[in-house]
Amino acid sequence: MPSFDIVSEVDLQEVDNAVNQTVKEITTRYDFxxxxxxxxxxxxxxxxxxxxxxxxxQVTEVLKGKMVRRSVDPHFLDFGTVEPASGAMVRQNVTVKQGIESEFAKKIVKTIKNAKLKVQAAIQGxxxxxxxxxxDDLQEAIALLKSQSFEQPLQFNNFRD
Incomplete structure (x- = not known):
């Protein structure tokens, strides 16, 4: 039976490149x-x-811009709260989301089942x-999921016939 996997992965090397480019821009910008x-x-x-x-x-805007240039969707970034740091500075932790959480996976499965397509969706980790x-049924499912707007970007891989 044909199948495919829905994943949400980001290339951490591209994230690292975007961070390095952001650091380089911060060191050369006049306002910094x-x-x-x-x-x-x-x-x-x-x-x-x-x-x-x-x-x-300003740093977060530069980081988002560099992520887009490196073909990394900014929706992968989960910005934490701004907290005070030592020396009258502020700190923010940004988490790079990897994988599909169980609640989000249930939402994807529910979307597929509500569309009444002739496919079965199963959560695997x-x-x-x-x-x-x-x-054709699988391609309809991919088109359905691409038309939806989810809070996390999705990739479709491991398409087997």
């Missing part, structure tokens, strides 16, 4: 001259440290496997 603003990435968490809320906002008897 004399600023102690920094940007670091540890695994799936990006930490932004800035002098004040305005500069923090951090991905959703969709199977059907015909390739």
């Amino acid at each position: 001259k004399g600023s102690k603003s920094t940007l670091t990435r540890e695994d799936a968490v990006i930490t932004i440290l800035a002098d004040d809320a305005y500069k923090l906002e 951090d991905q959703v496997r969709v199977t059907g008897k015909k390739r």
Whole structure:
């Protein structure tokens, strides 16, 4: 039976490149001259440290722009709360979302079932496997999910016939 997987993955190397480009731009921009603003990435968490809320906002805008240029959807970024840091600075942790959480996976399965397509969707860890008897049914399911607006970007891979 034909099947495909619905996943939500981001290339962490591209995220790293976007972070490095953001750091490079911050060090050369005139409005950041004399600023102690920094940007670091540890695994799936990006930490932004800035002098004040305005500069923090500027750094996040630059980061989003660099992510888009590197073909990384900014919806993968989950911005945490702004918290005060030492030395009258502010800090914000940005989490890079990887995988599909169970609540979001249930929402995807429910969307597919409500469309009454001739496919079955099953949650498998951090991905959703969709199977059907015909390739056309699977392509309808992909078109349905692409037409929906979800809070997290989806990729369709492992299409087997």
